[in-house]
Amino acid sequence: VTTGELTQTPQTTVRRAERASYDRELAHAILDEGLVAHVGFVVDERPFVIPMVYGRIDDTLYLHGAPGTRILRTLTGGEGRRAAPVCVTVTLLDALVLAKSQMHHSANYRSVVVLGAVRRVRGEEAERALTAIVDHALPGRSAQARPPDAGELRRTAVLALPIDEASVKVRTGGPVDDEADLALPVWAGIIPLTTVRGEQVEMVQAPEGFPA
Amino acid sequence: VTTGELTQTPQTTVRRAERASYDRELAHAILDEGLVAHVGFVVDERPFVIPMVYGRIDDTLYLHGAPGTRILRTLTGGEGRRAAPVCVTVTLLDALVLAKSQMHHSANYRSVVVLGAVRRVRGEEAERALTAIVDHALPGRSAQARPPDAGELRRTAVLALPIDEASVKVRTGGPVDDEADLALPVWAGIIPLTTVRGEQVEMVQAPEGFPA
Numbered sequence: 001v002t003t004g005e006l007t008q009t010p011q012t013t014v015r016r017a018e019r020a021s022y023d024r025e026l027a028h029a030i031l032d033e034g035l036v037a038h039v040g041f042v043v044d045e046r047p048f049v050i051p052m053v054y055g056r057i058d059d060t061l062y063l064h065g066a067p068g069t070r071i072l073r074t075l076t077g078g079e080g081r082r083a084a085p086v087c088v089t090v091t092l093l094d095a096l097v098l099a100k101s102q103m104h105h106s107a108n109y110r111s112v113v114v115l116g117a118v119r120r121v122r123g124e125e126a127e128r129a130l131t132a133i134v135d136h137a138l139p140g141r142s143a144q145a146r147p148p149d150a151g152e153l154r155r156t157a158v159l160a161l162p163i164d165e166a167s168v169k170v171r172t173g174g175p176v177d178d179e180a181d182l183a184l185p186v187w188a189g190i191i192p193l194t195t196v197r198g199e200q201v202e203m204v205q206a207p208e209g210f211p212a
Numbered sequence: 213v214t215t216g217e218l219t220q221t222p223q224t225t226v227r228r229a230e231r232a233s234y235d236r237e238l239a240h241a242i243l244d245e246g247l248v249a250h251v252g253f254v255v256d257e258r259p260f261v262i263p264m265v266y267g268r269i270d271d272t273l274y275l276h277g278a279p280g281t282r283i284l285r286t287l288t289g290g291e292g293r294r295a296a297p298v299c300v301t302v303t304l305l306d307a308l309v310l311a312k313s314q315m316h317h318s319a320n321y322r323s324v325v326v327l328g329a330v331r332r333v334r335g336e337e338a339e340r341a342l343t344a345i346v347d348h349a350l351p352g353r354s355a356q357a358r359p360p361d362a363g364e365l366r367r368t369a370v371l372a373l374p375i376d377e378a379s380v381k382v383r384t385g386g387p388v389d390d391e392a393d394l395a396l397p398v399w400a401g402i403i404p405l406t407t408v409r410g411e412q413v414e415m416v417q418a419p420e421g422f423p424a
Contacts, residue, residue, distance in 0.1 A: 011258065015281055035405075036305050036321070038250035040259035046223065047252035047259050049301040051323050069227055089261040093248050093407075101358040102346045103368070109248070111263050134314045138403070145398055146313040156315070174415030182419055186357055189414040191350070193247075197308075198404035203386030207394055 011115055012167040021168040024059075030112045030168065031056050034090035035137060035195075039063065041074050041086055054088070055132030059163050061088060061114060062121075062129035067157040075159060076120045088114045088161060093193050099175035100186040106171065108190065114166040118159035126158040223327055224379040233380040236271075242324045242380065243268050246302035247349060247407075251275065253286050253298050266300070267344030271375050273300060273326060274333075274341035279369040287371060288332045300326045300373060305405050311387035312398040318383065320402065326378040330371035338370040 006012070006022040014020030021027075037054045040047055050071055055062045065072045077083040095108035121129060127148070134142040148156070175188045218224070218234040226232035233239075249266045252259055262283055267274045277284045289295040307320035333341060339360070346354040360368070387400050 011255075011260075035308075036303055036319070038252075038261050038263075038301055038303070040250075040252040040261035040299070042254050042257060042259050043223075045254060045257070046297045046327070047254050047299045048223075048327075049250050049252035049261050049299045049325065051250075051301065051303040051321065053319060085258045087252070087259045087261045089250055089263065091248055091250070091263040096247075096349050096409075098350065098353065098412075099357065101360075101364075102342065102354060103360050103364045105346055105349070105353075105357065107248070107265060107349075109263065113261065115258070115260075130314065134317055137308050137317070137319075138310065141310065141317075142314060145311065145317065146393055146396060148313075148315050152313075152315045174413075175417065177417055179419050181358055182417055184358060187412075187414065188417065189412055191412050192410035194408050194410065195305075196406050196408045198406065200310075200399075200401055200403050201386075202399065202401040205387065205389055205394055205400065207391050 006166045007164045008167070009165050012113065012165055014167050014169055019169045019171055021170060023168060027112045027163060027166055027168050028056065030092060030110045031061065031090055031163070032136070034092055038089045039071065039086060040089070041071055041084055043070065043074055053133055053137065055129060055136040056163070057128060057132050061161045061163050062132055063118070063159045063161070064130060064133060064156055066155065072157045075118045076157065083117045083119070085115065085117055086161060095190040095192045097175050097190050098188055100177045100181045100184045100188050104175055104177050106175065108171050108173070110168070110170045112166060112168050114161060114163055116161050116165050118161045121158050121160045125160070126153060129158045129160065130156070218378045219376045220379070221377050224325065224377055226379050226381055231381045231383055233382060235380065239324045239375060239378055239380050240268065242304060242322045243273065243302055243375070244348070246304055250301045251283065251298060252301070253283055253296055255282065255286055265345060265349065267341060267348040268375070269340060269344050273373045273375050274344055275330070275371045275373070276342060276345060276368055278367065284369050287330045288369065295329045295331070297327065297329055298373060307402040307404045309387050309402050310400055312389045312393045312396045312400050316387055316389050318387065320383050320385070322380070322382045324378060324380050326373060326375055328373050328377050330373045333370050333372045338365065341370045341372065342368070
């Protein structure tokens with residue numbers, strides 16, 4: 001794993017500098033805590049944003065999907081086309097921030113934006129990536145469930161994106177009102193938000209033709 | 213409010229048709245339950261995806277921001293440029309789906325993708341939109357906090373996007389394994405995920421220069 005700073009480019013430079021970070025470990029921690037990435041790509045000059053699960057190994061973020069989908073065909077290029085640029089964003093919403101004035105209402109959040117181009121990976125790296133995607137949602141799960149067989153691997157495209165040209169944005173703390181508003185008799189503070197995992201619900205799958 | 217079907221275009225046609233819906237009420241319900249939208253736009257042929265809060269009034273989704281930011285300048289056009297196309301995606305993650313095989317692991321989710329171009333709104337519509345954005349996170353909140361004054365309104369760009377060229381994707385239920393895997397001694401089922409609002413934490417803001 002590379003430590004230290006992400007690569008800051010004009011594209012990843014955050015305008016509100018007080019919220020910006022280019023710390024790799026922080027980016028990794030946010031990516032590990034998130035469950036869904038919003039993946040942006042361009043087709044015919046139009047943007048598309050699709051939610052996808054993902055995994056991380058060291059400095060690489062992995063996505064997967066069926067090779068024939070629009071997003072996979074776009075991101076991997078092929079047929080003489082170059083691999084299209086991608087933007088992968090993961091956001092953790094930590095709190096609603098309620099100020100005395102409407103304009104200073106805000107949210108506490110941690111987000112990572114990763115830019116770049118993916119490469120399609122195969123063989124052992126693809127298998128490790130798929131394991132990472134399964135274990136990302138539930139650590140250790142890959143050791144329990146049946147691993148993919150040759151046919152399943154063939155029907156799954158695995159994409160790797162370097163976590164390098166990336167930026168982190170973080171907002172923490174309470175509301176920041178204008179001084180003139182501080183005396184207003186309005187409740188101000190935060191409402192924490194957390195993603196809670198409920199109790200596991202076991203589900204028995206009936207074979208086809210099983211009487212209902 | 214328009215009822216019935218969203219406008220289905222080649223761009224919004226979902227490939228896995230069994231998960232697709234073009235129902236307006238369902239799209240509105242998902243948008244109302246979500247708190248963060250991931251907003252995609254294109255600059256120099258590269259995609260960017262930024263998390264933003266939003267509000268909804270009837271068939272219109274509203275975003276807001278400082279007029280000088282890259283995303284605002286891109287989406288509103290100006291200086292002879294056309295308004296750039298946008299993609300606004302909202303995803304609710306409902307459960308992790310654990311199958312007996314790694315490849316059939318999945319997630320239950322509800323997502324909305326809205327395509328189009330924004331128009332910048334001003335005056336009374338902008339004020340109603342900002343109220344909707346504040347009330348979206350906490351219904352009724354706008355009646356408590358100080359409304360924006362003329363200067364704040366001038367410094368805030370409000371963007372409207374029709375919720376029309378849009379699609380909904382929903383996955384529900386348990387894992388669907390291959391029949392050959394059903395006898396494997398692997399726990400299968402779902403882990404429900406919910407976003408929980410914690411207790412409100414009041415925060416007192418000290419005026420500048422207040423002794424610590």
